[in-house]
Amino acid sequence: MTERFATGFHPFVLPFLAGMAFVLAVCAVKAAVVVGQLDKADRKKWLLSLIHPNLIIKNAVDIVLDCLIHVKLWKRNRILGLMHSSIAFGWFMIILLGHLEVLVYFPGKLATFYYPIFFDYFVEGGQHTVISKAMDAFLLLVIAGIALAVVKRFWSRLFGMKRTARPTLFNLLGLYSLWAIFPLRLVAEQCARAGNLTVAPWWAYSIALCTFMAVLPFTRYLHIPAEMLLITMRNAGVGITRPHKGMARVQADSCPNCGVCIDACPMNADTANLKNSTVYLTRQLRRGNEPRVREISDKCMLCGKCTSVCQVGVDGPKLRILARAARKYRITPDFSRISSDGYDTYWASGKILYFSGCMSQLTPNIGRSVESILRKSGVRYEWMDRDGGLCCGRPLHTAGRLKEAAALRKKNEEIIRKSGAHTLLVSCPICYREFSESYDLGSTKVAFYSEYFRKMMDKGLFTLEKGDTCYVYHDPCELGRGCGIYDSPRALIGKAAAIAEAPKNRAESVCCGGSLGSLSLDFEHREKITRASLENLYASKADAIATACPLCLATFARYADRPVKDLAQIIDEQIIM
Amino acid sequence: MMDFGFSLSKSSTMDLGKVDDLRFEQLCRLEPGAGICIGCGSCSASCPAGRLSGMSVRKVLLALQRGRSAGEMLQCCMLCGKCTMVCPRGINTRNLILSICKIYD
Numbered sequence: 001m002t003e004r005f006a007t008g009f010h011p012f013v014l015p016f017l018a019g020m021a022f023v024l025a026v027c028a029v030k031a032a033v034v035v036g037q038l039d040k041a042d043r044k045k046w047l048l049s050l051i052h053p054n055l056i057i058k059n060a061v062d063i064v065l066d067c068l069i070h071v072k073l074w075k076r077n078r079i080l081g082l083m084h085s086s087i088a089f090g091w092f093m094i095i096l097l098g099h100l101e102v103l104v105y106f107p108g109k110l111a112t113f114y115y116p117i118f119f120d121y122f123v124e125g126g127q128h129t130v131i132s133k134a135m136d137a138f139l140l141l142v143i144a145g146i147a148l149a150v151v152k153r154f155w156s157r158l159f160g161m162k163r164t165a166r167p168t169l170f171n172l173l174g175l176y177s178l179w180a181i182f183p184l185r186l187v188a189e190q191c192a193r194a195g196n197l198t199v200a201p202w203w204a205y206s207i208a209l210c211t212f213m214a215v216l217p218f219t220r221y222l223h224i225p226a227e228m229l230l231i232t233m234r235n236a237g238v239g240i241t242r243p244h245k246g247m248a249r250v251q252a253d254s255c256p257n258c259g260v261c262i263d264a265c266p267m268n269a270d271t272a273n274l275k276n277s278t279v280y281l282t283r284q285l286r287r288g289n290e291p292r293v294r295e296i297s298d299k300c301m302l303c304g305k306c307t308s309v310c311q312v313g314v315d316g317p318k319l320r321i322l323a324r325a326a327r328k329y330r331i332t333p334d335f336s337r338i339s340s341d342g343y344d345t346y347w348a349s350g351k352i353l354y355f356s357g358c359m360s361q362l363t364p365n366i367g368r369s370v371e372s373i374l375r376k377s378g379v380r381y382e383w384m385d386r387d388g389g390l391c392c393g394r395p396l397h398t399a400g401r402l403k404e405a406a407a408l409r410k411k412n413e414e415i416i417r418k419s420g421a422h423t424l425l426v427s428c429p430i431c432y433r434e435f436s437e438s439y440d441l442g443s444t445k446v447a448f449y450s451e452y453f454r455k456m457m458d459k460g461l462f463t464l465e466k467g468d469t470c471y472v473y474h475d476p477c478e479l480g481r482g483c484g485i486y487d488s489p490r491a492l493i494g495k496a497a498a499i500a501e502a503p504k505n506r507a508e509s510v511c512c513g514g515s516l517g518s519l520s521l522d523f524e525h526r527e528k529i530t531r532a533s534l535e536n537l538y539a540s541k542a543d544a545i546a547t548a549c550p551l552c553l554a555t556f557a558r559y560a561d562r563p564v565k566d567l568a569q570i571i572d573e574q575i576i577m
Numbered sequence: 578m579m580d581f582g583f584s585l586s587k588s589s590t591m592d593l594g595k596v597d598d599l600r601f602e603q604l605c606r607l608e609p610g611a612g613i614c615i616g617c618g619s620c621s622a623s624c625p626a627g628r629l630s631g632m633s634v635r636k637v638l639l640a641l642q643r644g645r646s647a648g649e650m651l652q653c654c655m656l657c658g659k660c661t662m663v664c665p666r667g668i669n670t671r672n673l674i675l676s677i678c679k680i681y682d
Contacts, residue, residue, distance in 0.1 A: 327679075328679075329675070329678040329679055330648075330678060330679065330680070330681065330682050331648045331651050331652060331677070331678040331681065331682065332652065332678075333651075333652050333653065333654060333655075334652040334653075335652075335653065335655075337630050337652070337653055338626065338629045338630050338653055339629065339630075358625050358655075358657040358658075358659055359657070359658075359659065359662075361623065361625070361659065362623065362659055362662055362663065387628075388625045388628050388629075389625065390625070390629070390655065391625060391626075391655035391656070391657040393655075395655065395656040395657050395658055395671075396655060396656050399656050399671075399675065401656070408655060514662075516657075516658045516671075519671060519672055519675060520669070520672050521669070522610070522667065522669045522672075523661075523664075523667030523668075523669065524667065551662075554662060
C-alpha cells in the first residue's frame with residue numbers, strides 16, 4: 001500500500017473541510033447557548049454528570065442504542081428501524097473504520113482530517129485490507145438503507161405510515177445531498193481502485209458532503225448532534241423549565257421530523273388539525289414563529305400520545321404548557337377571595353378522605369358508586385367535596401397559569417393536611433395526576449380508586465360476581481400515559497364482567513376528545529375526535545364501554561351507541577355483600 | 578331622611594355609551610362563542626367557583642355587553658371546564674374566559 005501523491009492534497013477536499021468546519025462551529029455555538037440557558041442547578045447537575053462514571057456508561061449505551069441502532073424505532077416499526085439503523089450505524093462504522101485505517105497505515109496523515117474520507121484517491125492498493133473490506137460492506141449497508149429511504153419518501157404507506165411530515169426546502173436539500181453522498185463515494189472509490197484517477201466523482205462526493213453539512217443546522221438533521229446532547233441532559237435529570245430555551249430548545253432541535261406523531265395524534269381524526277402535531281410544534285419553535293407556536297400549543301389536548309410514540313422522547317405536552325405559560329394576561333386569578341373556612345375541622349382523622357373532583361359533579365353516579373362501595377366494604381371515609389369544592393389545579397396548570405395553579409394547590413393542601421386523613425382517595429385521573437405529581441400532602445397518601453379498590457378486593461373487603469356484559473376498557477390519557485396505571489382497572493373489570501380490548505389500547509389509547517388540555521378546540525371539532533375514539537372501542541365488539549374518568553364518561557355518553565359506565569358503577573353493580 | 582324600613586335600590590341604568598364595542602368585537606374574533614350566548618346560566622349553575630365566591634360567567638358576559646367591568650369576578654375562575662361541558666350552545670367557555678382575561682382589565 002503506497003501513497004499516490006507526495007503532497008497528499010487535492011483542492012477537492014476543500015468543500016468537505018469547509019462544510020465540516022462550519023457544522024462543528026455552529027453546533028458548538030448552539031450547544032454553548034443551550035447550556036447557558038439552563039437553570040444554574042441544572043447546569044451544575046449536567047456538568048457533574050459528564051464526569052460521573054455510571055452516567056458516562058449510561059450515556060454511551062443510550063447514544064449507541066438510540067442514535068445508532070434506533071432500538072425504539074425497531075420496536076415501533078421494524079422496516080423504519082432497519083432503514084434508520086443501516087444508515088446511521090453504517091455511516092458511523094465507515095467513519096470509525098476510515099479513521100482506524102489511516103491510524104494503522106498512515107498515522108501521520110490523521111491530522112489532515114480529510115484522509116479517511118478520500119482514502120482511496122490518495123492511497124494505492126488500500127482496498128485489500130480487512131478494514132477496507134469491512135468498510136465496503138458497511139457502505140453497501142448504507143446504500144441499502146438509502147434505497148429504503150427513497151422508497152419511503154414516495155410510498156410511505158409501504159412502511160406503515162399514513163402521513164409523514166411535509167419537508168421544507170432546506171430539508172429536501174439535506175435529504176437529497178445525504179442520498180447522493182454514498183453512491184458517489186462508491187463510484188469514486190471504484191474508479192480510483194480501477195486506476196482511473198479522474199477527480200470529477202471525488203469533487204461531486206466532496207460537494208455532496210459539504211452541502212449536507214452546510215444545511216444540517218437548518219434542517220431536521222440537526223437532531224443527529226442534538227439528540228446526543230438531549231440524552232446526556234435527560235440522564236443527568238435536567239427538565240424543561242423555560243419555554244423555548246434550554247432543555248426545551250434541545251428537545252425541539254432533537255426532533256427528527258420522522259412524523260410518527262402525526263399518525264398517532266388523536267386530533268388528526270379531523271384533517272384540519274394535521275399541522276398541529278408535535279412535529280410541527282418543534283419546527284415552529286426552531287423557527288421562532290411565535291403566532292404558530294401559540295396556535296399549536298393552544299389547540300393540543302395534551303393527551304401525551306405523541307410523547308409515548310416519540311423515538312427521541314420529545315415531551316410535546318410539557319413544551320406546550322410552557323409555551324402557554326409565556327402568555328400575558330391582564331386579569332390574573334386571585335383565590336384569596338375563595339374561602340376554605342368550611343373545611344377547618346379534623347373531621348376525617350384516621351379515615352379515608354374521598355375527593356371526587358369538579359367533573360364528577362356532572363357525573364354524580366361516580367361519587368355515589370364510590371360511596372356505596374366504601375360503605376358496603378365497611379371502610380370509614382369522609383367525602384371532601386360532596387357539595388362541591390375547590391378545583392385540584394390541573395386545568396390551570398395545563399393552561400399554563402402555573403402560579404395560579406400553585407395558589408390553588410396550596411389551598412387544597414391546607415385542607416387535606418388539616419383533615420388528618422391517612423389516604424386521599426381520588427376518582428378523577430385529572431385530579432389524581434395533579435395530586436400525585438405536584439402536591440405535597442405530608443403523611444397523607446394519594447390513591448387512585450382503581451388501585452385502592454383492587455387492594456380492597458385482594459384483602460377480601462368485597463367480592464365481585466361476574467356478570468354477562470362484555471366491557472371494553474378505555475384508558476384515560478391522564479391515567480394511562482399520565483400516571484402509568486393500566487392494570488388495576490382491568491383487573492377489577494375482569495372480576496366483574498367479561499373484558500375485551502380495543503385495537504389501540506394502553507399507551508396507544510385514543511383520547512376521548514373531551515380533554516381539558518385543549519384551550520381552543522371547540523365543541524364541533526371535538527365531535528370527530530370523540531367519534532374516532534369510539535370507533536376504536538367499537539372494534540372490540542364489546543356490549544358496553546368502561547372507563548375510569550368522569551370527563552371521558554361524559555364525553556363518550558354524548559355520542560356512544562352503547563352504554564358507557566365508570567369503573568365504580570360496574571364494581572358497585574356486581575358487588576356481593 | 579325618614580326611615581321607612583325599606584329603600585330604593587340604586588339605579589342600574591345601562592349606559593351603552595360605556596360599552597367598548599371594539600374590545601367586544603376583538604373578543605368575538607378570539608372566541609366566536611361570545612356572540613352566541615343565550616344567557617341561560619347553565620355555566621353559572623355548574624360553576625364551583627360560583628358557589629364559593631359568587632362568580633358567574635353569564636354575569637361576566639352580560640357586564641361586558643353593558644359596559645361594566647368584570648375582572649374581579651373572573652379572578653375566581655379555576656378554569657375547571659364544567660361550564661364548557663354544560664353549555665347548550667357549545668361555547669368554549671374556557672377559551673372565552675381566557676380571552677376576556679387577555680383583552681379586558
